[in-house]
Amino acid sequence: MFRGLRHQSGMPLMKFPTVTVVLVSAALIFVVWEQTREQPEPIDASRFTRLASDPVERSAVLDYVTARIPELCEEAVGTSKGSEELSMCIESSGAREPACRRAMADRFPGIVASDAVFRDLSITMMSCLVPRSGLID
Numbered sequence: 001m002f003r004g005l006r007h008q009s010g011m012p013l014m015k016f017p018t019v020t021v022v023l024v025s026a027a028l029i030f031v032v033w034e035q036t037r038e039q040p041e042p043i044d045a046s047r048f049t050r051l052a053s054d055p056v057e058r059s060a061v062l063d064y065v066t067a068r069i070p071e072l073c074e075e076a077v078g079t080s081k082g083s084e085e086l087s088m089c090i091e092s093s094g095a096r097e098p099a100c101r102r103a104m105a106d107r108f109p110g111i112v113a114s115d116a117v118f119r120d121l122s123i124t125m126m127s128c129l130v131p132r133s134g135l136i137d
Helices: 018-036 056-066 069-077 082-108 113-128
Strands: none
Touching: 018 069, 056 082, 056 113, 069 082, 082 113
16 A cells, blocks of 8 residues: 655655664663662671671672772772772773673672672672782782
């Protein structure tokens, strides 16, 4: 019925890109929602003191370690705030974060219920985010 319809100028009529409009609209709605939703409170270190009786999710431990990237970089680089080396360390650690999180998901349980697992998970994540050279001070 509509096949072969042409404009008065002889050009074929173009279809309205409904699917594209719907997908772009959904993406924009998601971005606005993500920006306006309430961010969770940072986790206090005391939350990890009673793991046997009050276990935490692996993601909470990873969030805790990730929030400390500037401190980890400061220690690794040995310089204070504002230096080029520190900025580069923080930037590269942020870029490594998704890969490090996936690696931790493959190696550690979803629920951290012991001090040993917490220690291993946090140290492994720190080492992944801010790799150090093999030299010992």
